[in-house]
Amino acid sequence: MNRDAVLSWTLGVAAVAVGYVQWGWQGVVFATTIVVFWMLLQFSRALRAMREAAAAPVGSVPSAVMLHAKLRAGMRLTQLLRLAGSLGRRVTHEPQEVYEWADASGACLRAEFDGGRLARWDLRRLPEAVASAQTQTPAG
Template identity: 50%
Template sequence: MNAIVGWGLAVLAVAAGYAAYGWPGVLLALTVVVFWMLLQFSRAMRVMRVASSRPVGSIGNAVMLHTRLQPGMRLLQILPLTQSLGQKVADDPETFVWTDEGGDSVRVELRGGRVSAVALQRAPVPAAEAEPATPPAT
C-alpha cells in the first residue's frame, strides 16, 4: 500500500471516529491504527528472522527467483522469495546478489527502495560438458 494512502486512511478513520462517537471514537481509531502498525512491524521482523537464519546471498534456484522478481517490488517482498539476505555489492544503485549451488546468480538493483533492474547470470559450463560426445567412427 502506498504510504500516502495509508496515512490518509488513518486520518480519515480518526475523523470518522470523532464524528460518530466523539473522543471514544478517536481512541478506537488510534487503537486500530497502532494495531495495524504493529502487524506490519511483526511481519517485517518475521521475514528478517527467517532470512537471517540462512547464509548471506544463497538461494535454492536462481532461475526460479529470476522468474518471480518484477520491477517495483520492495526488498521486504523479495526476502520471502529468497529466504536469505542478499550479498550487497554496490551502494548507488543499491545492488544485491543471490547465488545458488550451481553457480547461477541473480543481481537485483533497487532505486528508491524498489526493484529497478534484475539480471540472471548463468554459471559458465565446463568445456567437457559443453560439447556433446561423438560416437566413435566404425
C-alpha cells in the same frame, strides 16, 4: 515521501476524523487503536521475514533461475527475502540498492531496488553452466 506512505497516513488521519465526527473522543481512541494495531502487524510481518532470511547463509539461494522466474517489478525487499529465503549480498549503496544471490551452479541473480521497490534484475550464469544446460536433453 512515496505514494504508499502518503496513502497510509491519509487513511489513518481519515479514520481518526471519521471516528471523531461519529463518536467523539471514543471514536478517536478506537481509530487510533486500529491504526496502531495495523502498524504493529506490518512491523511483525517485516521482522518475521528478516528473521527467516537471517537463518540462511548470506547471498545464497537454492536456485537463482527459479528465483529469477518469480520476480516482478515493484516488489518490496521483504517480499524478495521471503522468496529467496536468505539475505542478499549488498553490492552497491548509492543511489540504488543492489543485492546479489548465487546458487551452487554459479548462477547469480542481481536485483536493483529504487525507492524501496524492485526496479531491475538480471540473471548471470557462468559460461560452462550455460553450455551444460544447453547440451542436456530431457529423458524420455
